[in-house]
Amino acid sequence: xxxxxxxxxxVTNWVKGALGAAALLAVINSPYVxxxxxxxxxxxxxxxxxVILNPMDKEExxxxxxxxxxxxxxxxxxxxxxxxxxxxxxxxxxxxKFDRRLMRWDGFPEEIVTVDKKYxxxxxxxxxxxxxxxxxxxxxxxxxxxxxxxxDAIDSITRNKLTKRDVVSIVRxxxxxxxxxxxxxxxxxxxxxxxxxxxxxxxxxxxxxAEACEQYGIGIKKHGVLIKGLNYVESVQQSVMExxxxxxxxxxxxxxxxxDGEFKSIMGDKEVKLKEIESGAYRTAxxxxxAAEAEATRIYSEAFNxxxxxxxxxxxxxxxxxxxxxxxxxxxxxxxxxxxxxxxxPEVKSSK
Amino acid sequence: MTRQRLDGLLQRQQSDDExxxxxxxxxxxxKIAKWALIGITAxxxxxxSGYIVKSDSQGVVQRFGKYTETTGPGFHFKIPFxxxxxxxxxxxxxxxxxxxxRTLQAGVNTQYLGSENASGEDKKKLDSEGLMLTxxxxxxxxxxxxxxxxxxxxxYLFNIKEPIETLRDCHQSVMRGIVGDQSFDEVIGMSRIxxxxxxxERLQKLMDTYRTGIEVTSINLQSCNPPKEVRNAFNGVxxxxxxxxxxxxxxxxxxxxxxxxxxxxxxxxxxxxxxYAIRRVNEAKGDANKFNAAYAExxxxxxxxxxxxxxxxxxxxxxxxEKKMIIDQKAMDGGLVNLLQLNQKGGSQ
Numbered sequence: 001x002x003x004x005x006x007x008x009x010x011v012t013n014w015v016k017g018a019l020g021a022a023a024l025l026a027v028i029n030s031p032y033v034x035x036x037x038x039x040x041x042x043x044x045x046x047x048x049x050x051v052i053l054n055p056m057d058k059e060e061x062x063x064x065x066x067x068x069x070x071x072x073x074x075x076x077x078x079x080x081x082x083x084x085x086x087x088x089x090x091x092x093x094x095x096x097k098f099d100r101r102l103m104r105w106d107g108f109p110e111e112i113v114t115v116d117k118k119y120x121x122x123x124x125x126x127x128x129x130x131x132x133x134x135x136x137x138x139x140x141x142x143x144x145x146x147x148x149x150x151x152d153a154i155d156s157i158t159r160n161k162l163t164k165r166d167v168v169s170i171v172r173x174x175x176x177x178x179x180x181x182x183x184x185x186x187x188x189x190x191x192x193x194x195x196x197x198x199x200x201x202x203x204x205x206x207x208x209x210a211e212a213c214e215q216y217g218i219g220i221k222k223h224g225v226l227i228k229g230l231n232y233v234e235s236v237q238q239s240v241m242e243x244x245x246x247x248x249x250x251x252x253x254x255x256x257x258x259x260d261g262e263f264k265s266i267m268g269d270k271e272v273k274l275k276e277i278e279s280g281a282y283r284t285a286x287x288x289x290x291a292a293e294a295e296a297t298r299i300y301s302e303a304f305n306x307x308x309x310x311x312x313x314x315x316x317x318x319x320x321x322x323x324x325x326x327x328x329x330x331x332x333x334x335x336x337x338x339x340x341x342x343x344x345x346p347e348v349k350s351s352k
Numbered sequence: 353m354t355r356q357r358l359d360g361l362l363q364r365q366q367s368d369d370e371x372x373x374x375x376x377x378x379x380x381x382x383k384i385a386k387w388a389l390i391g392i393t394a395x396x397x398x399x400x401s402g403y404i405v406k407s408d409s410q411g412v413v414q415r416f417g418k419y420t421e422t423t424g425p426g427f428h429f430k431i432p433f434x435x436x437x438x439x440x441x442x443x444x445x446x447x448x449x450x451x452x453x454r455t456l457q458a459g460v461n462t463q464y465l466g467s468e469n470a471s472g473e474d475k476k477k478l479d480s481e482g483l484m485l486t487x488x489x490x491x492x493x494x495x496x497x498x499x500x501x502x503x504x505x506x507x508y509l510f511n512i513k514e515p516i517e518t519l520r521d522c523h524q525s526v527m528r529g530i531v532g533d534q535s536f537d538e539v540i541g542m543s544r545i546x547x548x549x550x551x552x553e554r555l556q557k558l559m560d561t562y563r564t565g566i567e568v569t570s571i572n573l574q575s576c577n578p579p580k581e582v583r584n585a586f587n588g589v590x591x592x593x594x595x596x597x598x599x600x601x602x603x604x605x606x607x608x609x610x611x612x613x614x615x616x617x618x619x620x621x622x623x624x625x626x627x628y629a630i631r632r633v634n635e636a637k638g639d640a641n642k643f644n645a646a647y648a649e650x651x652x653x654x655x656x657x658x659x660x661x662x663x664x665x666x667x668x669x670x671x672x673x674e675k676k677m678i679i680d681q682k683a684m685d686g687g688l689v690n691l692l693q694l695n696q697k698g699g700s701q
Contacts, residue, residue, distance in 0.1 A: 033417040034417055036510045037509070056563070057563070084417060085417070099513055101511055102511060102562055104518055125521040125525075168487075172487050172532050173532065176533060178535035179538055180538075198529055226522065226524075227528065229480050229481075229524065231483055232491075241581045244536075252585070252588040252591070252592035255595065259596030262600045262603060266600070266606075267606070273607070277614040278617070280618065281619070284622050285622050285624065285625030286625070288626055289628055289632070292629030292633050296632045296635070299633070299637055302640065304640075310650060313662075317661060321669060328672075328673055329675040329677065330670070330675070330677070331679060334678060334679065335684065
């Protein structure tokens with residue numbers, strides 16, 4: 001018999017080897033790490049025996065966490081807290097690790113008809129976490145299943161809350177006065193008062209969803225549900241755009257006619273002003289001329305009144321000088337004073 | 353027989369030699385494997401016991417999964433073989449998330465994908481982010497950019513599973529909330545700056561509520577526009593507003609031009625009248641003075657002066673007449689003049 005065959009066929013060696021392998025496997029199988037991002041439930045032959053909690057917001061949620069621990073202890077489970085290295089019975093115990101972080105649930109966009117018969121689609125999303133890992137393991141099992149539960153709960157709650165509202169209440173948060181470039185635009189936007197407003201409705205959905213999911217060990221944060229998408233359905237969008245278009249076109253037309261109106265009004269003002277200026281100037285000119293005339297008249301009469309006869313005389317002579325001209329025939333009667341010397345009368349009478 | 357036994361012995365000897373040989377090979381192989389294993393373990397131990405954190409980052413250390421410390425930039429030791437695990441988080445870097453558009457290629461000529469040049473699924477995705485309802489139920493398209501830093505790497509790593517997707521969800525929700533409570537005109541212009549500030553505040557609040565460790569550094573509204581389909585109508589309003597202003601300015605220009613021209617003309621008219629008035633008065637004064645002067649002379653010797661004036665006048669006038677007739681006064685009185693055809697050249701005697 002060779003050494004090799006001796007070794008190969010030695011029963012004691014086989015037993016030794018098997019024991020060694022088993023011990024090694026046990027050493028490898030026993031320890032497990034609970035990560036900072038995880039929590040875990042240990043089951044023994046399928047039955048939960050131990051919970052490793054790793055809660056967030058320990059200070060804020062102390063009461064809740066203490067109550068949870070108490071519940072677990074009452075149910076006969078051992079409880080540990082915090083991440084790190086743990087040991088279990090090899091082979092007999094299994095570790096079920098769950099994320100302890102805040103997770104994201106993203107719903108499918110839902111088409112909803114509001115109370116005022118508007119077709120909108122709504123896209124919701126939520127932050128959730130596994131608050132009670134034991135309950136979660138028993139009633140849900142996996143993250144994927146958890147998302148399915150959230151789908152059921154949040155989708156139906158969203159639908160319920162939104163179908164009761166009119167679209168303005170879902171879109172708007174408050175009744176604040178909205179400003180617009182043109183007054184008419186803001187007047188045209190009177191779609192009614194907001195009763196609750198977006199924030200209130202979203203919180204209602206959040207709270208109702210949290211309540212509905214508690215049974216699964218799923219926690220939804222306060223303000224955990226968000227509406228991230230909200231719009232009219234495609235076909236309605238088109239008609240909204242048409243409305244916006246016609247609204248703006250109307251306003252544009254208004255500006256254009258206002259411009260024309262202003263133009264005409266200014267032109268009218270201009271005519272008034274021009275007439276005022278022209279007639280004012282005419283009046284002032286005539287007044288000045290009149291005053292001068294009066295002044296001249298006064299001057300003349302003052303001078304000439306000293307001797308009207310002499311004035312008449314000199315003025316008449318002036319007249320002769322200026323009015324009698326060439327191409328005229330002068331016929332003088334001998335009775336004319338000029339002819340006095342011709343007719344033997346030596347005196348010239350001055351008066352005509 | 354002996355021969356047979358001898359052969360058998362020889363054979364056995366041979367096979368024993370072969371066995372020995374095989375045992376030797378196995379032992380040698382085992383030795384090499386052992387040393388190789390030790391070598392690899394030692395090498396990975398050495399390599400795994402140190403790490404470098406870059407200057408813009410922080411290292412978060414976990415021992416057996418449990419968070420132990422946060423380390424700054426530089427070289428640090430750790431326990432190898434998976435006992436200590438380090439995650440490096442770029443805490444100083446400003447990160448960005450885009451909404452309603454995507455940067456396709458950053459650089460000198462940055463290329464963007466917007467709702468207008470996108471199609472199919474891309475457009476649908478961008479529209480779902482960017483197209484929002486305003487308070488008066490109009491549609492507006494917003495392109496926004498969120499810039500953020502990871503302020504608290506521990507919270508960022510351990511509190512939230514999809515921090516960036518969460519940031520995206522929250523931003524969209526917050527923006528929609530703000531836009532939904534404003535008029536279209538406020539969104540696209542009047543309150544744009546305020547909206548950026550308000551959005552930043554509210555987003556930060558949500559980030560804190562969810563303990564994401566994210567600090568929102570800024571929110572930029574890249575563009576706020578009406579949807580493409582109605583943009584022309586919107587620009588039409590602006591054009592109409594400008595047209596109105598132009599028309600009014602035109603009118604005012606015309607008004608001012610014509611009024612100032614008329615004022616000039618009015619001044620001219622008035623000045624003309626003033627000139628006339630001055631002339632008239634001066635002439636009157638001149639005439640009066642002339643009269644007064646003559647009269648003063650006249651008073652000295654009225655009769656003679658009067659005659660002189662008369663005769664002077666006559667001597668000036670009479671030569672102007674081409675023809676002169678002297679007719680006896682009786683004939684004059686008897687209507688002779690009527691018989692004469694005065695306008696006939698060289699009238700008869």
